[in-house]
Amino acid sequence: MAFNRLRQAWELPGGLIDPGETPRQAAERELLEETGHVPEGRLHFAGFAYFTLAPDGRREYGALFTGRGADVSRSFRPNDEIEAVRWWDLREPLPGRLQPLDAHLAELGRATPPSTRHDTPGPASGPPRRPGRPSG
Template identity: 50%
Template sequence: MNGALAIDTAGNALMAYLPASAGSDAPGDAPMPAALVVVRHGMSVLLVFDRHRRQWELPGGRIEPGESPLQAGVRELCEETGLHLPALALVGYARFRLVDPGREEYAAVYTGRVTARHRFVPNDEISAMRWWDATGAPPADAQIIDITLARLSLPAAPGGAARPETPG
C-alpha cells in the first residue's frame, strides 16, 4: 500500500493522520486547502452522499479565501447537511497524496457531537445523509479515505486529544 493508511479507487491516498495537540501548529510542509468534519451521535458518524462523486463521505470541502479552516468546516457542514455546529474541535490533520492533478496537501479534521438527529433536506451537492455505526462495516459505496479518517478521529473526540477552537 506504499505506506498509505488508505487508497481510494482513483488512486488518491491518505498518507498520514497527525493528531492535534494543545500548542501545536498546523503542518507547514504542504498546503491545507480543505476542512473535514466528523459529526457523532453516540458511536454513529454522519456521512453525506455526494451527487457528483456518487459516494458516501464526510461533510467538508475547500477553505475559501479569508476563511480559517474552522470557519470552512462550520460553513461546509451547514451547507451540506443543515447542521450548524460553531464549536467544532480540531482533532488532527490528514495528509493526502492526490493524483488529478498530482499533489500533496492537508485537510484539517474537526469533530462535533449532536444529541439528536435532525431532518435533512437534499440540496444541489448532497442527495442524502445517513448515520453510520462506526463499530460496524461502512456502506459499500463509501469513500474509504473518509471512513479511515472517521475511525482515526473517534478516539480523540470527547475527552481525548481534541483541541477546541472558537470561530475566528
C-alpha cells in the same frame, strides 16, 4: 455522512476554506451547507491530515474536526452536491460505496481522545490551510 451525487459515495462533510475563514469556520459552514445540520457546541480540532490523491498524485492537507451530535431534528433537503445524509456507526457497513479516505478520517476522529482535542488548529506557521476531503 453525506452521499455525494457526483462521486456516488459516502463522504464526510468538508471542502475548501473560503477567504477570511478559519479552518473551524469552514468546517462549520460545510457541515451546514452539505447536511443542513449544525453541531451541538463548538467543533474541536483533532489534527491535520496530509494525503496524496490518486490517480493524479495531488497532495493535500486537511484539518480534521470533531464535535457532538448535529441537530438532526432539521429535515435534510437534497441539493446539487449531496443526495442523502445519515449518522454512521463505524462498526456497521454503510449501504453503497464509501470513500476510503473518509472512512480513515472518521476512524481517526473517533480514536482521538477528547483530552487531546484542541480549540485551535495550532500556529499560523502550520500546514497550508486546505480542507479535509478531496475535491475530485
